[in-house]
Amino acid sequence: MNHDDLVEVRRLPCAVRELDGNEDFVRQGDRPKESAIVVEGMLARYHVLPDGARQYLSFHLPGDMPDSQCLFIDEMDHAVCAIGASKAATVPHGDLLALFERRPHVGAAIWRQTLIDAAIFRGAITNNSARSGPARMAHLFCELFYRSRASALAEEYSCAFPITLIQLGEALGLSLASTNRSLATLRENDLADLKSGSLIMRRWTALADYAGFSPHYLHLRRELFRR
Amino acid sequence: MNHDDLVEVRRLPCAVRELDGNEDFVRQGDRPKESAIVVEGMLARYHVLPDGARQYLSFHLPGDMPDSQCLFIDEMDHAVCAIGASKAATVPHGDLLALFERRPHVGAAIWRQTLIDAAIFRGAITNNSARSGPARMAHLFCELFYRSRASALAEEYSCAFPITLIQLGEALGLSLASTNRSLATLRENDLADLKSGSLIMRRWTALADYAGFSPHYLHLRRELFRR
DNA sequence: CGCGCCCTTGAATTAAGTCAACTGATGTGG
DNA sequence: CCACATCAGTTGACTTAATTCAAGGGCGCG
Numbered sequence: 001m002n003h004d005d006l007v008e009v010r011r012l013p014c015a016v017r018e019l020d021g022n023e024d025f026v027r028q029g030d031r032p033k034e035s036a037i038v039v040e041g042m043l044a045r046y047h048v049l050p051d052g053a054r055q056y057l058s059f060h061l062p063g064d065m066p067d068s069q070c071l072f073i074d075e076m077d078h079a080v081c082a083i084g085a086s087k088a089a090t091v092p093h094g095d096l097l098a099l100f101e102r103r104p105h106v107g108a109a110i111w112r113q114t115l116i117d118a119a120i121f122r123g124a125i126t127n128n129s130a131r132s133g134p135a136r137m138a139h140l141f142c143e144l145f146y147r148s149r150a151s152a153l154a155e156e157y158s159c160a161f162p163i164t165l166i167q168l169g170e171a172l173g174l175s176l177a178s179t180n181r182s183l184a185t186l187r188e189n190d191l192a193d194l195k196s197g198s199l200i201m202r203r204w205t206a207l208a209d210y211a212g213f214s215p216h217y218l219h220l221r222r223e224l225f226r227r
Numbered sequence: 228m229n230h231d232d233l234v235e236v237r238r239l240p241c242a243v244r245e246l247d248g249n250e251d252f253v254r255q256g257d258r259p260k261e262s263a264i265v266v267e268g269m270l271a272r273y274h275v276l277p278d279g280a281r282q283y284l285s286f287h288l289p290g291d292m293p294d295s296q297c298l299f300i301d302e303m304d305h306a307v308c309a310i311g312a313s314k315a316a317t318v319p320h321g322d323l324l325a326l327f328e329r330r331p332h333v334g335a336a337i338w339r340q341t342l343i344d345a346a347i348f349r350g351a352i353t354n355n356s357a358r359s360g361p362a363r364m365a366h367l368f369c370e371l372f373y374r375s376r377a378s379a380l381a382e383e384y385s386c387a388f389p390i391t392l393i394q395l396g397e398a399l400g401l402s403l404a405s406t407n408r409s410l411a412t413l414r415e416n417d418l419a420d421l422k423s424g425s426l427i428m429r430r431w432t433a434l435a436d437y438a439g440f441s442p443h444y445l446h447l448r449r450e451l452f453r454r
Numbered sequence: 455c456g457c458g459c460c461c462t463t464g465a466a467t468t469a470a471g472t473c474a475a476c477t478g479a480t481g482t483g484g
Numbered sequence: 485c486c487a488c489a490t491c492a493g494t495t496g497a498c499t500t501a502a503t504t505c506a507a508g509g510g511c512g513c514g
Contacts, residue, residue: 391459401503
């Protein structure tokens with residue numbers, strides 16, 4: 001994307017929507033006419049299982065488009081909700097699609113972002129399938145800390161982490177009890193900690209090592225839509 | 228995509244590459260200059276873990292583009308290999324990107340396919356995180372059978388299934404022993420069976436029910452690149 | 455024939471789930 | 485202001501699902 005592309009992006013009509021913690025932005029089965037860009041807080045995608053349980057699929061920081069999927073697919077196969085009070089900018093699909101016609105490179109840039117989303121999903125498949133409880137948690141911590149830093153949203157050794165243990169378990173495929181015990185393991189080994197809504201990275205390299213984390217799959221470069 | 232779009236798609240220069248079973252098409256870390264379209268057999272994506280173990284991420288039938296990801300992301304964060312002897316058509320990125328400029332709707336159609344890929348990844352997260360071993364296997368069976376049928380690659384109650392139990396376990400996040408026992412469970416309940424490279428759906432609705440499978444997330448409509 | 459690969463099964467072990475009780479914040483209405 | 489409810493987190497005891505380790509079976513192929 002060049003300068004002119006960026007100018008047009010900033011000219012997109014958007015409305016800011018404030019969300020309470022746990023409030024849905026879109027539900028499974030909806031056919032939204034607009035997409036969101038996270039402005040403040042955190043949004044998450046999740047599946048609803050037949051028994052009503054949730055499986056969280058991904059977490060989204062300011063600058064992310066958590067429902068880019070619905071640009072070309074009518075019906076939502078998952079829901080998007082706020083994790084803690086959040087703000088999201090909404091942009092009508094029509095305006096986005098028109099912009100892609102005028103400025104193909106904007107489309108390509110967003111396409112690229114959706115491919116990185118997919119890479120993060122693949123990371124989650126591997127994380128939840130091939131690692132122990134504590135290692136899963138460590139890996140997710142590394143991912144979110146790394147992404148927060150890349151978006152200049154982190155302190156040196158900590159970042160915002162508004163996710164509850166229950167939700168964390170529903171993301172990692174662990175029961176609440178195991179989630180807590182996994183966290184206890186990371187604490188005991190002085191690797192990481194959660195405290196009053198913050199993730200604290202105590203020994204960053206040791207944690208990454210423990211998790212088998214390497215950041216290639218995040219394909220970090222720069223962020224779209226940062227202000 | 229309209230008729231003219233399709234004509235241009237068929238005019239794309241492509242070379243067919245024959246692959247042995249288990250042969251890699253691209254490796255993690257590669258920077259490929261071309262993309263593949265499955266012509267015959269089955270291709271799969273997988274992660275290589277630090278200890279050398281594999282995590283299979285997705286399986287791809289004829290008509291699929293298993294590495295569409297690398298169109299806009301230089302470095303492969305995963306590998307693509309053949310499951311059983313297969314054929315793949317390779318198309319240079321340059322030609323694809325040029326076609327997207329000339330025919331934006333072709334780009335949009337492929338973008339849409341990559342979004343469906345992502346939906347399938349999300350399905351795998353939920354499958355491997357929230358279901359028991361046998362239910363996971365049942366769900367994957369339903370998915371592959373459904374996709375095979377949508378591509379007219381299935382018999383009434385069966386389809387090709389060249390995946391070994393070891394690979395199946397590496398896809399589902401189960402050990403070989405558990406994979407086998409999960410299969411035994413499906414057999415005992417007369418739900419499904421694997422025999423000489425074929426998946427047999429014994430009681431389709433009961434299996435889908437057992438797996439909690441509903442096909443919405445596949446967003447099936449028509450296939451790209453079928454001949 | 456014998457080797458390798460894939461599948462199958464059993465027994466012992468371990469990780470994770472379930473159930474349940476309790477703490478400590480936070481918040482609300484009488 | 486306190487009583488009470490609520491919700492997130494913590495911990496223990498028990499059960500279950502899945503892993504690990506190990507042995508053996510079937511089959512194709514050089």
